[in-house]
Amino acid sequence: MAKQRKIPHTFVIVFSIIIMAAIASWFVEGGEYERTQKMLPDGSSKTVIESDSYQRVENHPQTWQIFSALFEGFVDKADIIVFILLIGGAFWIMNETKAIDVSILAFLNFTKKLEKIGWIRKIGINNIIMTLIMIVFSLFGSVFGMSEETIAFIIIFVPLSISMGYDSIVGVSLCFFAAGLGFAGATLNPFTIGIAQGLSDVPLFSGIEYRLFSWVVISAVGFFFILRYAAKIKKDPAKSLVYDEDQYWRNRNTAENVHIQYETPKAAWITFGVLVLVMGLFSFHYPISDLRIGQSEHRIPIMPVLTAFFGISSIYALRKSVHFFILNLFIFTILYLIVGVMGYHWYVMEIATLFFAMGISSGLAMSYSANKITDLFLAGVKDILSAALVVGLAGGIIVVLQNGKVIDPMLHSIAGAMQDVGKYASLSIMYGIQTLVNLVMPSGSAKAALTMPIMAPFSDLIGVSRQATIMAYQFGDGFTNMITPTSAVLMGVLGVAKIPFEKWVRWVWPLILILFVLGFLLLIPTVVMELNGF
Numbered sequence: 001m002a003k004q005r006k007i008p009h010t011f012v013i014v015f016s017i018i019i020m021a022a023i024a025s026w027f028v029e030g031g032e033y034e035r036t037q038k039m040l041p042d043g044s045s046k047t048v049i050e051s052d053s054y055q056r057v058e059n060h061p062q063t064w065q066i067f068s069a070l071f072e073g074f075v076d077k078a079d080i081i082v083f084i085l086l087i088g089g090a091f092w093i094m095n096e097t098k099a100i101d102v103s104i105l106a107f108l109n110f111t112k113k114l115e116k117i118g119w120i121r122k123i124g125i126n127n128i129i130m131t132l133i134m135i136v137f138s139l140f141g142s143v144f145g146m147s148e149e150t151i152a153f154i155i156i157f158v159p160l161s162i163s164m165g166y167d168s169i170v171g172v173s174l175c176f177f178a179a180g181l182g183f184a185g186a187t188l189n190p191f192t193i194g195i196a197q198g199l200s201d202v203p204l205f206s207g208i209e210y211r212l213f214s215w216v217v218i219s220a221v222g223f224f225f226i227l228r229y230a231a232k233i234k235k236d237p238a239k240s241l242v243y244d245e246d247q248y249w250r251n252r253n254t255a256e257n258v259h260i261q262y263e264t265p266k267a268a269w270i271t272f273g274v275l276v277l278v279m280g281l282f283s284f285h286y287p288i289s290d291l292r293i294g295q296s297e298h299r300i301p302i303m304p305v306l307t308a309f310f311g312i313s314s315i316y317a318l319r320k321s322v323h324f325f326i327l328n329l330f331i332f333t334i335l336y337l338i339v340g341v342m343g344y345h346w347y348v349m350e351i352a353t354l355f356f357a358m359g360i361s362s363g364l365a366m367s368y369s370a371n372k373i374t375d376l377f378l379a380g381v382k383d384i385l386s387a388a389l390v391v392g393l394a395g396g397i398i399v400v401l402q403n404g405k406v407i408d409p410m411l412h413s414i415a416g417a418m419q420d421v422g423k424y425a426s427l428s429i430m431y432g433i434q435t436l437v438n439l440v441m442p443s444g445s446a447k448a449a450l451t452m453p454i455m456a457p458f459s460d461l462i463g464v465s466r467q468a469t470i471m472a473y474q475f476g477d478g479f480t481n482m483i484t485p486t487s488a489v490l491m492g493v494l495g496v497a498k499i500p501f502e503k504w505v506r507w508v509w510p511l512i513l514i515l516f517v518l519g520f521l522l523l524i525p526t527v528v529m530e531l532n533g534f
Contacts, residue, residue, distance in 0.1 A: 010494070010501040014393045014485050018069050021397055021440075022062035025404025030059040032408045038199065038453075050453070054412045062404045069396025077395035080488045081388045083348040084151060084496070085381050088388075090359025091155045092380025093373060097366045099326035100156065104163050111164075126164060126234070127227055133157075134178035134226070138219045141182025144341055145191040145444075147481075147489050148348050150176040152355055154496045162249045166233050167240035168497045169507055173226045176493045177482060177508075181222040183444075184478020184515070185215030190292075192444040192477060196470045199448055200456035207467045207533030214471070214522050221518055225511045241503045248498050262321035267367040272314050272325065275361060279307040289343040302339050306332065326362045333358045387495025394491045401440050411437060411450065423527050426462045427472055430455055431523060434476025435516065442487040444477045467534040468526035475519035483512050 008016075034053035065072075074081060094100065114125045137153075140146035153175040161171030186193045188205055197204050233240050240246065283303040291298045310332045317324035333354055340346035340354070363373035401407050411433070421429065434451060441447050451473060459469040481487055485501060494504055526534055 008502060010390055010491070011393060013501055014390060014397065014491070015066075017485055018066050018393075018396050018400055021400040021406065022066045022404065024406050025059070025400065026061045028404075028406050028409050030057045030405035030409065031055065031412060032057055032405060033412075054408070057405060060403060060405050062400050065400060065403060066396075069400050070393055072399040073395030073397075074392035076399055077391050077488045079348045080148060080391050080492060083148065083352040084384060084388045084391065084492050086352040086356045087152045087155070088384030088496070089377035089380035090355045091152075092383065093359040093368075093376045094326060094330065094362045095155075095380075096368075096376050097323065097326050097362050099323045099330070099362065100159065102321075102323040103327050104160055107160065108163065126230075130170075130174060130227060130230065131223055133174050134181075134223050135219070137175050137178035138182035138185075138215070138222075140338075141179035142185055142187045142189060142215050143182075145183060145186070145189040146179045146341075147183060148492075149337065149341070149351060150179050151489065151492050151496060152351070154493055158497050159249055159252065162246055164234075165237065166230050167237065168242050168246050168249060168499055169240070169504070170226065170230045170233060172493060172497050172499065173229075176489075177222065177226065178219075180478065180482045181219050182215065183481065184475060184519075185211070185218035186474055186478070187211045187215055189444075192448065192474060193470070195445050196448040196452050196473050199452040200466045200470060202466050202470065203533075207531065210525070210531045210534065211471070211474075217522065218515065218518065221514065222511065225514070229507075241507055242499050245498050245500065245503075262323065264318050264320075264322045264325070265365075265367045268318055268322040268325055268365040271361055271365040272318060275329070276307065276311050276314075279303075279310060283307045289339060291339065291343045302343070306335055306339070322365055326365060329358055329361060329365075384496060387492050390491045390495050391488045394485055394488055397486045398441065407437070407440060407450075410440075411454070423462055423464050424524075426458075427464055427468055427523055427527060428520060430459075430469055431472040431476050431520060434473045435480055436476075438477050438480045439484045440486055442481055442484055442489075447477055448473065465526060465534045467531075468523065471526060472523060475522070479512055479515045479519060483508055 031054060034050045034055075036050055111125045111129065114120050120128065137146065137150070140149075154172060157174045158168045158171035161174065162168065183189065183192070187208055188194075193211070194204060197206070237243060283306075286303045287301055288299050289302045291300065291302065310328070313328050313332075314325055317328040337346070337351055337354060340350055344350075359377065360373060363376065368376070433455075434447070437447055437451060441450070452470070455469045455473065456466050459466050482490060483505060485491060491501070494501055525531065
């Protein structure tokens with residue numbers, strides 16, 4: 001009997017890439033561009049490279065640094081790592097309250113009722129619900145660049161997906177992959193489109209009409225692929241690539257589907273009162289919020305409105321059970337997250353703090369002691385620790401490449417291939433370069449600062465619109481975010497979902513290939529057609 005091939009652990013795969021990056025530093029001739037500060041239209045500054053400043057420098061071969069890469073990766077990705085740990089601990093507390101079980105049970109009962117309606121039964125209630133969820137996350141990715149935030153949703157959507165008869169890959173696709181599709185088809189994303197257009201001296205968020213069309217096409221293709229896979233798993237769950245790994249989630253669901261006692265302890269009412277007081281004070285200090293959507297700003301009293309709705313809905317929820325109050329708290333946590341990102345430039349620190357407060361409030365509402373809340377939090381951190389570790393290890397890849405002076409020479413040598421090859425070929429090469437660079441530098445804003453000062457002026461020489469060059473950057477930046485092991489977000493998501501990286505690649509690479517070809521096809525009209533803003 002042939003010995004079954006054992007799949008390498010995700011840590012082994014990532015560390016192997018670190019070794020390859022170190023080997024590359026021995027053979028790639030060292031070089032670097034000069035950096036300078038450039039003011040963006042919104043008044044902020046960004047470090048960019050001078051297009052004609054490339055010079056060769058002494059090689060920096062990496063040796064023992066492959067072992068320090070984990071430490072330096074932890075330092076470089078400390079914000080994402082702490083974010084994951086806090087999210088894991090907070091959701092473990094919330095999970096202990098059985099509020100998530102109640103929500104999944106209520107959701108499944110709701111879908112069974114809807115299936116009795118004829119036209120919904122023909123389409124499939126699950127297909128409708130999954131599509132709506134993916135549209136929301138794709139929209140978030142397109143408008144304000146949702147990425148790291150999706151890690152918090154994995155703990156909700158993976159158990160929900162498995163309860164519905166699917167697998168963890170479907171759960172990850174509902175939030176992370178959908179947001180990734182929107183990120184690639186960005187319309188108003190300030191972290192990619194905003195920075196790239198600012199660095200290219202193009203009016204901010206101009207050409208939105210064709211970008212909106214591209215977002216619809218990209219999202220539709222991605223949704224179809226995901227729904228098709230979900231239908232196959234629903235028919236035969238054993239066909240899932242992660243069927244064995246999902247036993248972890250099935251065991252959790254089985255262990256926790258015990259009798260739930262619906263009640264509302266006094267502690268829940270006290271917690272509610274404290275939260276309303278805190279929200280009220282916050283609303284007093286921030287009565288009007290400036291919510292930014294692209295270039296437009298909307299001044300609205302969103303904080304007082306949220307506080308009022310939270311107070312009213314929580315009273316209704318508390319009269320039913322503390323579990324529904326905790327669910328209501330979770331919903332408003334998400335709403336505050338959206339307002340914080342769009343109105344107050346929140347990033348992972350503020351978002352992690354928000355979920356941390358939600359977790360503690362959930363425990364207090366259930367009358368848990370301080371020691372129990374602490375023990376639950378630590379149990380959650382322990383459960384999710386491997387996800388945080390792999391993020392630090394993946395960050396080590398970037399550290400080795402940067403310290404080895406590999407990234408700038410790679411960009412410089414490949415950029416030379418664009419000379420005298422025509423509009424279509426040049427745009428295709430730009431797209432390929434952005435895709436290749438994204439495999440080793442998944443940060444959209446950093447990549448814009450690195451590549452756009454070179455690509456934008458070059459597009460003028462070959463007669464290609466700078467908007468087309470920006471779209472080549474946009475697609476090259478977006479699609480491979482969902483497959484490159486250097487992405488801290490991807491590795492964090494897979495770690496939380498308990499999906500081995502190798503199995504994720506086996507599932508996702510056909511879709512990435514389809515999206516890559518689709519991106520090339522969407523670039524063609526930017527050369528042959530007169531598009532508004534291009």
